[in-house]
Amino acid sequence: MINPKLLRSDLDFVADNLAKRGYVLDKNKLRLLEVSRKELQIKVEQLRQQRNKISKSIGKNKGKGLDISEIKKDVDNVSASLINEESKLKQVNENLDRLTQDLPNLLHESVPQGKDDSSNKLHTEWGSPKTFSFDPLDHVELAEGLGLIDLEGASKLSGSRFAVLRNDLAMLHRALAQFMIDIHTLEHGYEEMYLPYLVNSQTLFGTGQLPKFKQDLFFVDGEKDLALIPTAEVPLTNLLRDKIVKAENLPMKLVAHTPCFRSEAGSYGKDTRGMIRQHQFDKVELVQIVKPEDSYNALDELLSHAEIILRKLNLPYRVVTLCSGDTGFSASKTFDIEVWLPSQNCFREISSCSNCEDFQSRRIKARWKNLEMQKPELVHTLNGSGVAVGRALIAILENYQNEDGTITIPDILRPYMKNREIISTN
């Protein structure tokens, strides 16, 4: 959520910033609501004060054995108008909440201007796209050729956008997740977490999935208020909800391997082939909770942690800074890592690393105790994929394919693959 104080003190600044995303803020509506909110709130608080005072005097007079019937008449009058004003205030506050909860985060000044992903700016590049002496196959052809994927089976079980992996491919998938977690815990100082895959709507509100993006989620049918997580960022970040963290415990660095579930509403016809865009995919997620002044250094660090995974796997990639129109709802600034896919002859997103500044922490009231100020302040939250397991699997199949349709296992994964060097039909 955007700082409500800023929203009041400098509405034009907020509106201009949001306009960079293409978000049109109804300034007049907001101003009008704010004016009546203020008016009503002052009125309500004054009435409450009166009522409290009179009630206290009733207590005192009663104690002395005095008559209280006159005072009771006074309090009845006050209560009547209080109830009236309170209901008006409630209305206004509801309207105001609905408006402000739907506002995306303010963008960092370094975010490039642009409408959509075509304006994303190249940040860095690593490795060079591999050239093949033969026509490289795509991951579906490779996996089917080796008999390691069962898309028919998956659609029988669950419909489109699911996959069944078999044998060595299932093992490779598991190896990738294990490898990534090991690097982040052993070399980057993250604490490994095991998390619920179902969370309640308060949790989803906290990280910004609700109320605006309900249609992207899978809710459980029934009396329980639960939805499948679209990313481990949701449970990880919400662990800090209503907490005041000691300064010496920052930064907090958390990593979790979870499946992620997305309805992919609105992406009909997009990436329908293979495993690129699925309703269910695995991801190793990194979350950092930091002091505000550290958050942009932390973003660089988080990004480098995700990059190292691809370097160790020797997969060519590039990093782009998302432009204003492409940056997600909760983020102030986002870097995407895109891995090279030979079959598509282009880079595809495999990680997204964001600094949400205090946008999420305000929603979840995640604070730290600033020793100099002697006051709790909001922390900054960051998250990034380190990296998407399903897409890493695709990248390995395609980049490590041989002319005979076999797959060479990357050196670094061999210890996780019973020290084998190759995936073939034998």
Place this chain on the structure above:
RNA sequence: GGAGAGAUGGCUGAGUGGCUGAAAGCGCUCCCCUGCUAAGGGAGUAUACAUUAAUAGUGUAUCGAGGGUUCGAAUCCCUCUCUCUCCGCCA
């Protein structure tokens, strides 16, 4: 699934209708004392919002959440959530 107990400030824990934003202890901050260490003495110490130049005052709200009773609720009533104990069941 059955039976019972509980949820109070950073933590532990008192508090069954007004004098309680909340005893006490721990922790933390500051000061004093003590030639080190250990110990002792004193003061302070919730959050949000509104008003304000103000992190000065003042006011409002908050004792798991939401409703209700009452002039007045941490305290009484209802609903929900969660935690713990015992029994059953189960991976």
